[in-house]
Amino acid sequence: MELNFVSVEGHSKNYKIAVGVLAGLFLLGLICYGISYYKGHYLFGSSNVIPWGFPIVLTIYFIGLSAGSLILSTLVYVFGQEKYKPIGRMAVLLAIVLIFGALIGIAIDLGRPENFWRLFMFFYWNNMTSMFAINGILYSGYFIISIAYLGIILSGNKAWMKRWGILAIGWAALVHMGTGAIFGFMAAREAWFTPIKPLEFLTCAITSGLALLIVVLVLTMKFTGRDLRKDMVVSLSRLLIMFICILALLIFLDKMTHLYSPERAAVMFSLTGQYAWIFWVLQIGLVVVLPLIILFNKKLRTVNWIFIASVSVVIGIFFERYFLVISQAAFPQHYYPGHIEGVYGAVGTFAITPVEMGITLGIFTMVGLLFLLGLKFLKALPEKTAEELAAEAAKLAPPKAEEPLKTEASPKAAESSAADAPQKTEEAAKTDAPSENTHANPDENKSS
C-alpha cells in the first residue's frame, strides 16, 4: 500500500480560529504562571497535606498519553501492521507534543523553576537513588528519541525506522513504568505503595494513548475533510477493549492487595471516603464501564459511538490521575496509635483556584497549539484520495462565489485568498507542502 503524507495548508477559517483561540488561552496560562512564580504556590490548591496539584496530574496524564501513542505508532513501523499506516505519523507527532507538555508541567510544579537544570546534573549533583532523577534521564531521553524517530519516519528510511522504533517502544515503556514508580515506591503513602503501580501506569498509558489517538484521528479526518476508514477505527476499538480489560484487572488487583491486608484504612478511604465518587463514577465509570458497554454492543459499532467511548476513556483517565495524585494523598498519615485529633489528622482538602486552572488550561492549549502547528509544518496527515478531493471541490464551489463580497469588506482577506489560490492547485497536483506555506504563516498568526 503506497501512502503519501501531506501537511494541512492552514488557510481555512477554522484553522485560523482554532490557532487564535488556543494561542489566546496559552497566553492566559503564561500570565497565570508569571503570577504564581512571583507570589508563591499559595495561589495553587496544593497544601502541606496534598503536596502535588494539577500540574503533576497533567504531567502524568500527558506522559501516559504520549507513551501510549508512541507505542501504538510502532504497530506500523516495527510490527508492520500496514492497515494502521495512515495514523502512524500523527501518533508520533502527538507523542512529541504531549511529552513536551509534560515537561512543562513538571517545570511549573517546581517551586524554584530556575533551578530546573539541577535535575539534569546526572551522577554529579544528582542523587541517583531518586526516582525523579532516574525519570529525568528517561523523560529527556524520550523527548530526544521521539523527535529523532519522527525525523527518521519523515525521511522514510525503512531499516532505521524499524531499529529506532524498537528503541522508542522500549524507552516509552520504561518512561511510563518509571512514572508509576514515582508513586508506587512511596512507602509512606499506603494507597500508592504497590509494586503493581508501574504496570498499571503502563496499561493506563496505552489505553489512554489509544483512546486519544482514535479521538484525534476522527476529529482531524473530519475537520480536514478526509475520508475516515471505518474498519481501522473498529480494529483500534478492539485493541481498546483489550487494554481496558487489562487495566480493570490491574486496578482490581491493586485495590485487593490493600483490602486484604489488615492495614486497609487508606484504601478504604479511597473506596468509601469522601472522594470515593471520583473513583467510582469518574474513574471506573468513564474508563471501564461506559466504554465497555458501548464497545461490546454490536449495534453501537459505528464511528460515532466508538468516538464517544474513546472520549470517555480520555476524560476518565484524567480523573484516574486526579484521584491518584490528589484524592489519595488527602488521606492523613497515621503518626501515632489512636485517632489523631485536629488539623493533623484531618482529611486534606483541595481547593481549585483560578490561577491553577489558568495554568492547566494554558498547558492544555499549548499542547493543542503545538499539535495544530505540527500538522501544518510536518507532513503528518495521509494524503487525500481523488474522490475526497472531488467532493471537497464540490463543497468549496458555492462559498467561492461569495468571496468577492468579503474582499470588498476587507482588502486583507483578498490578499490571503489570492495567495491561497495557487497553493490549492498545487496541492491538487499532489506536490509536497510548498515553501510558500511557511512564508504565509507568520502573517496569518498575527491576523488571528
Added chain:
Amino acid sequence: MARWGMIIDLDKCTGCQECTIACKEENNVPHGSLEEQIHRQDPYWHKVIAASEGEYPTAKVEMVPMPCMHCDNPACVMVCPCKATYRRNDGIVMQNFRRCIGCKYCMVACPYGARAYNYKEQEDVQYNRIDPPLRRDLIGNWPFPHRAHGMVEKCTFCFHRIEKALMDGQEIGTEVVPACVEACPAHARTFGDLDNPDSEVSKLLSNRTSIILREAMGTQPKVHYLTK
C-alpha cells in the same frame, strides 16, 4: 562523631506548644495567616499532635510533639533528586535551600509529615542570626541563609547552636540544647549524643521504655519517646 538524638517524655509533656513557638522564634519560621492555616499552607518546623483513644469515661488523649525525626535511614534523602536534602555525618538531616528545586517529593515520602513547603513570599526572609564560621568536614555545604518561597523547609535540630557550641567548647546536651528543648517548661525533652554512653539520652534510653514512631517504616528515627 556524635550522633545527635532527642528524647521526649510523653509523661511530662502537657501539650503547651511552647516548643512550637520557641522553634518559630529561633528559626524565624513564618507564623502564617489564618487563611494559610485554613488551607494548610502555613510553614511549620515542629508540630504537636493530639492522639485520642477510647470513648468518654475511658478516653485518653496523648499530646505528641513531633519535630523532624532525623532518621538514620531517611526516606527524604533517598528521594531528593538534587541532593538538597542530605544526612550530615553527625546524623542531622539538613535541607540545603540553595539546591532545593521545590519538587515536594520529600514531602510525599516523609512518613512523619515533618516537612513543610514555603508557599508564600514572607516579609521576614532572612534568618536573624550571624552564621558561625564554616566547618566543612562536619557540616558539608552550608545551607543558603536566605529564605524564599517555593522551597521545602524542615527542622534542623538547631544545628547552628550545635556548631557554635562545638566552636566555643561548650558541652552539648547540658549547656547548649536546641531551642525547643530549652523552652520546654516541663523538662520533657532531652538532647544529646546517642553514641555516647555517658550522655543523658543514653541513660534515659536504657532505663525507660521508649518507642519510636512508625517503626515499620524502617526509617530508624533519632527522636525517641518515653511512654507514659
